[in-house]
Structures are given as structure tokens and as C-alpha cells.
Amino acid sequence: MTKSVLSGNEAIARGAYEAGVLVASAYPGTPSTEILENVVRYPEIDASWAPNEKVALEVAIGASFGGGRALACMKHVGVNVAADPLFTLAYTGVRGGLVLVAADDPEMHSSQNEQDSRNYAKFAKVPMLEPADSQECKDFTRLGFELSEQYDTPVMLRSCTRISHGKSVVTLGERVAGLSAPQLVKDAAKLVMLPGNARVRHPLVEQRLIDLSAYGDSAAINRIEMRSPTIGVICAGVVYQYVREALPNASILKLGMVYPLPKQLIRDFATKVERLLVIEELDPFIEEQVRAMGLTVTGKEVVPICGELSPGRLQVALAKAGLLAATAPAAATPVEPLPPRPPNMCPGCPHRGLFYTLNRLNAYVTGDIGCYTLGFLPPLNAMDTCVCMGASISNASGIVRVLPPEEQRRVVAVIGDSTFLHTGINSLMEMAYNQAPATVVILDNRITAMTGRQENPTSGYTLSGKPAPEIDLAALCRVLGIRHVQVIDPNDLAATRQALAEEMARPEPSVIITSRPCCLIKDVARFTAGPPLSIDQVLCTGCRACLRLGCPAIEWQPAPDGKKGKARIDPLLCNGCTVCRQLCKFDAINTAKS
Numbered sequence: 295m296t297k298s299v300l301s302g303n304e305a306i307a308r309g310a311y312e313a314g315v316l317v318a319s320a321y322p323g324t325p326s327t328e329i330l331e332n333v334v335r336y337p338e339i340d341a342s343w344a345p346n347e348k349v350a351l352e353v354a355i356g357a358s359f360g361g362g363r364a365l366a367c368m369k370h371v372g373v374n375v376a377a378d379p380l381f382t383l384a385y386t387g388v389r390g391g392l393v394l395v396a397a398d399d400p401e402m403h404s405s406q407n408e409q410d411s412r413n414y415a416k417f418a419k420v421p422m423l424e425p426a427d428s429q430e431c432k433d434f435t436r437l438g439f440e441l442s443e444q445y446d447t448p449v450m451l452r453s454c455t456r457i458s459h460g461k462s463v464v465t466l467g468e469r470v471a472g473l474s475a476p477q478l479v480k481d482a483a484k485l486v487m488l489p490g491n492a493r494v495r496h497p498l499v500e501q502r503l504i505d506l507s508a509y510g511d512s513a514a515i516n517r518i519e520m521r522s523p524t525i526g527v528i529c530a531g532v533v534y535q536y537v538r539e540a541l542p543n544a545s546i547l548k549l550g551m552v553y554p555l556p557k558q559l560i561r562d563f564a565t566k567v568e569r570l571l572v573i574e575e576l577d578p579f580i581e582e583q584v585r586a587m588g589l590t591v592t593g594k595e596v597v598p599i600c601g602e603l604s605p606g607r608l609q610v611a612l613a614k615a616g617l618l619a620a621t622a623p624a625a626a627t628p629v630e631p632l633p634p635r636p637p638n639m640c641p642g643c644p645h646r647g648l649f650y651t652l653n654r655l656n657a658y659v660t661g662d663i664g665c666y667t668l669g670f671l672p673p674l675n676a677m678d679t680c681v682c683m684g685a686s687i688s689n690a691s692g693i694v695r696v697l698p699p700e701e702q703r704r705v706v707a708v709i710g711d712s713t714f715l716h717t718g719i720n721s722l723m724e725m726a727y728n729q730a731p732a733t734v735v736i737l738d739n740r741i742t743a744m745t746g747r748q749e750n751p752t753s754g755y756t757l758s759g760k761p762a763p764e765i766d767l768a769a770l771c772r773v774l775g776i777r778h779v780q781v782i783d784p785n786d787l788a789a790t791r792q793a794l795a796e797e798m799a800r801p802e803p804s805v806i807i808t809s810r811p812c813c814l815i816k817d818v819a820r821f822t823a824g825p826p827l828s829i830d831q832v833l834c835t836g837c838r839a840c841l842r843l844g845c846p847a848i849e850w851q852p853a854p855d856g857k858k859g860k861a862r863i864d865p866l867l868c869n870g871c872t873v874c875r876q877l878c879k880f881d882a883i884n885t886a887k888s
């Protein structure tokens with residue numbers, strides 16, 4: 295038996311491989327991204343990036359309808375985007391098994407909210423599995439495909455940052471053999487969800503949940519671990535690990551399937567313990583359902599509802615409520631806090647010059663999600679709103695409708711290339727259609743940088759590295775009805791300023807495309823500016839103009855004798871983008887002499 299230390303995401307990919315998956319589709323998003331980046335290593339699986347999560351799920355649905363097993367992966371907010379097909383997929387059911395992985399991000403390590411995806415399982419009426427370590431990530435993924443076919447339903451698998459990125463030992467298995475070969479089968483009553491057909495399917499969906507709950511009563515993935523009967527804890531996923539550490543003597547009902555709940559098993563467990571607790575991260579999802587069963591249960595009045603749990607945090611909460619015996623191990627001592635390291639755009643990031651210029655022009659910037667969201671931080675201070683992917687353009691289109699003309703001219707939407715293709719295209723169509731007079735800047739760095747530089751339809755390559763057609767963004771904007779489209783190099787500050795000034799003055803929608811690749815793309819050397827720059831310490835007057843860029847390569851050196859300090863460039867960080875040189879009125883910044 296081969297064993298391997300795998301992250302949860304690697305294990306989910308392995309589970310998909312072992313389950314005989316034929317197609318996997320995803321849109322990147324932390325903490326889910328590495329699932330597809332690992333699935334693509336199995337040549338038996340057709341793995342690809344979709345432009346957004348709705349498309350990813352629909353690709354998986356298509357493969358399932360064709361009779362193949364299919365995987366779709368996304369971060370929690372991606373499920374919002376994919377919710378439309380998901381809810382009707384619950385009615386059609388599947389042909390080949392289909393698993394949708396939703397990776398939650400409690401504590402918002404890299405997300406704009408910390409919604410609890412378990413609610414989607416209940417809302418869409420589909421089962422949800424929740425693994426507690428990498429072995430379960432693999433096993434539950436495999437099981438998910440079996441349940442999907444057995445109960446004719448999509449199955450959701452919920453992960454979270456700690457499960458996706460934590461590593462543990464996994465026993466590997468073989469890829470299943472003998473699955474039926476995919477083929478086209480006409481079955482309109484099941485797959486065409488017109489009202490007449492959907493009305494027939496809905497009762498089946500309800501019955502399926504009853505059947506799955508009964509399955510959960512005896513399934514091995516839901517298990518009772520009896521220890522002291524004083525406290526009985528219902529928990530699942532990573533929280534199971536925290537509970538084992540914080541309450542080592544407690545009896546536990548560990549749920550592997552968090553929806554639908556195994557009601558009989560829960561009732562049995564409740565009779566075995568003196569006090570019933572539900573410990574769960576984020577929402578009182580299990581707690582409310584257990585309470586609705588008429589059981590007395592302690593939950594969110596003790597356990598925090600916001601943020602991540604940890605053994606230490608749990609112990610503090612339980613001790614406060616008098617639920618932790620004095621003899622219990624002390625809460626984990628907090629580690630020395632790390633020095634704060636605020637996020638920043640990289641040295642040489644092609645987004646920096648644009649945000650500097652937007653700031654100087656006093657623009658009101660409706661923002662979007664990507665590396666460029668860092669443009670809101672000082673000293674750039676050039677982003678005023680940020681809601682969700684694709685919202686920048688439609689927010690701009692809405693805001694100008696309530697403003698007088700002189701204020702309308704200040705409104706600029708900024709959106710990355712991946713985000714534009716994700717959900718920005720429809721918004722630009724709306725803006726063009728309704729002639730909302732705002733300027734849109736598409737920051738084309740030819741990659742999905744924020745999540746770790748994934749390929750996308752502007753980059754010229756697929757997930758597996760095959761050459762792909764590159765989208766012509768300017769042509770796309772024109773075809774949507776935008777008459778004025780300029781393509782500029784954002785590292786040319788004068789050109790950036792001129793383009794913005796021109797387009798912001800227009801009483802109609804227009805687009806500027808800032809075209810320069812991310813400085814971290816691996817073969818970027820063929821695009822980048824050149825050797826590192828240095829600051830001549832004689833010519834530098836200490837005016838600090840270059841510091842307004844917030845480039846991490848430029849540092850301030852205070853003078854020891856109380857005189858004016860000077861700026862210095864760290865040659866190891868500088869990538870020679872020259873944006874700072876364009877700001878220096880004293881010609882003090884030049885190519886470093888070797």
C-alpha cells in the first residue's frame with residue numbers, strides 16, 4: 295500500500311483520479327486553486343480552467359450528462375456564481391457522478407466574506423460531505439461519486455483553508471475500472487427542466503433527502519466515539535481535530551455528511567450523553583437543525599460565530615461557559631505575534647503606475663478583486679469600492695446615474711483581465727447598452743495573478759500548458775458597443791495620464807486597456823523593462839516623490855545627523871520598470887552601475 299503526505303487539495307485531486315473522473319473544471323480561488331493544479335497531473339482526466347465558476351459547473355454537468363464522472367471546484371464565493379445551475383442540477387440529477395467542491399475560508403485569509411457553504415447544500419437540497427483530514431479528502435471525494443450515482447444527485451464536498459492547505463498521510467488506491475462508457479442518451483423528462491418535468495422531479499428531490507438521511511444513520515462516515523458521557527459534541531471537518539485537542543475526554547458524534555443530518559443517529563447520541571454540544575465554525579448550521587428536532591443543545595451561545603476556531607480559541611470559549619474542567623489542559627499559549635506585513639503590489643507590478651495616476655487625477659475608483667485591489671492601500675489610496683468579482687463596471691454604471699455631470703467624469707472602474715472575463719463582460723455590455731458615462735480600465739497583465747498566476751483566455755495557454763487562442767480584449771470591448779478603446783503601457787506614466795484624462799472627459803462610456811504582463815510570469819524576462827535602477831545619493835534631494843509609489847524596492851534612509859534623508863533602491867528587489875525614474879525631477883534615478 296503506497297502512502298504519501300498530501301495536502302487536502304492534493305488528496306481531493308487524488309480522490310478524483312481514483313474515482314475514475316474524466317472531466318474536471320474550475321475557476322481559481324483560494325483555498326481551492328491547487329485542486330485543479332493537481333488534477334491536471336493525471337493525464338486520464340481532462341482538466342481545464344473555466345472563465346468563471348458557473349461555466350465550470352456547467353462544463354462538469356455536461357460531462358455528467360454524457361455519462362462521465364465530473365468534478366467542479368471553487369472557493370465559497372464561487373458557489374454564489376455557480377448557484378443557478380446548481381439549484382436546477384439538484385432536480386435533474388446526474389448521469390455520471392458529479393462532485394462540486396466548495397472550499398470555505400473562515401477568517402477570510404484571502405476572501406471578501408466568510409460565508410458558510412453548508413447552507414448551500416440545504417438550500418439546493420443536495421448532500422454535503424465534510425472531510426477532517428487529507429485521507430478523508432481523498433476517501434470522501436471517491437465516495438461522493440458513488441453516492442452521486444447511487445442517489446442520482448450532485449454531491450457537494452466542503453473543505454476549508456486548514457483542510458485544503460494542511461497536510462497529512464494518505465493511503466493511495468487504484469483508479470476504479472469498469473465504469474460504464476460515456477454515451478449520448480436522450481432522457482428529456484430528466485434533463486429538460488421545463489415546469490412540467492421539474493414538477494415531477496421536485497418530489498424525488500425531497501424523497502432523496504429522506505433516503506440520504508437514513509443512509510447517514512448507519513454510514514461509516516458518521517461515527518460515535520464514546521468517551522466520558524458528561525459532554526457529547528457533534529462536530530465535523532477540521533473542527534473535529536480542534537475538539538479532540540480541546541476536549542480530549544468528550545464523547546463525539548463526528549459527522550462526515552453534514553447534510554442531510556443523520557437524525558436517528560443524533561437522537562441516539564443525545565440519549566448517551568448528559569449534555570449535548572454542537573461545535574462548528576461559522577453558522578449554527580447543525581445546531582439549528584438539532585434544536586428543530588426538539589433536542590436541548592448548546593452551541594453558538596458559547597462557540598464564536600465569526601472567524602476560525604482553533605483548539606486554544608475553543609478552550610477559552612468553553613472555559614468561559616464553565617464547560618471546561620479546571621483540570622483540563624490550559625489553552626495553547628499564544629505564539630509571539632509576527633511583525634505586521636501589510637500586503638503590497640510587487641516591485642515592478644504593472645498596476646502601480648495606473649493607481650498612482652488615478653490618485654493624482656482625484657478619480658473615484660469603483661474597484662474589483664485581484665492584485666490591483668491593493669491599489670486601495672496607502673500611499674496609492676486609489677480605490678473607493680470593492681464588492682465582488684465583476685462589480686466594478688456595473689457599480690460605476692450605477693453610480694454615475696445619481697451624480698451631476700462634473701462628478702460623473704471622476705468615476706473610473708478598474709478590473710483585471712481574469713475578472714473582466716469572469717463576470718465583467720456582461721457589465722460592460724450593460725454600460726455600453728445604457729451609455730453610462732464612466733471610464734473602464736481593464737488591467738491586462740495576461741494572467742490571473744492574485745490566486746497564483748493561473749492561465750486564462752488572455753494568456754495564450756491552457757491549464758495543461760497547451761497554446762490557446764488569446765482573446766483580443768480591445769476587439770471584444772468594441773463589439774460590446776464601446777466606441778473609444780485605447781491600449782496603453784501602464785509603465786509609461788505620461789501616456790497613462792493622457793489616456794485617463796482623455797477618456798474621463800468623455801460624456802460616454804470608454805475603455806482603456808493597460809497592457810503589460812505580470813512581472814512574476816515565469817518567462818516574463820522577454821517582456822520586462824530591464825536592469826535594476828539605483829538612486830544617485832548626490833542628486834537625490836530627498837523630495838520623496840518616488841515614495842508615493844509605495845514600491846517595496848524603494849526605501850527611505852533617514853540622515854544620521856538630522857539632515858534631510860534620501861531614498862535608496864534595493865537592487866535585489868528592483869525589476870527596472872522605470873516608473874519611479876519618470877517621477878524624479880532631479881534625474882537622480884538611473885540604471886545601477888555594476
Ligand SMILES: Cc1ncc(C[n+]2csc(CCOP(=O)(O)OP(=O)(O)O)c2C)c(N)n1
Pocket residue numbers: 321322323324369371372375405406663664665666683709710711712713714737739741742743744745
Ligand atoms: C467568485 C470568486 N471567484 C474567485 C475569486 C478568487 N479571486 C480573487 S481575484 C481573482 C482573479 C484576479 O485576476 P485578475 O482579475 O486578472 O487580476 P490580477 O490579480 O491578475 O491583477 C480570483 C480568481 C473570488 N474572489 N471570487
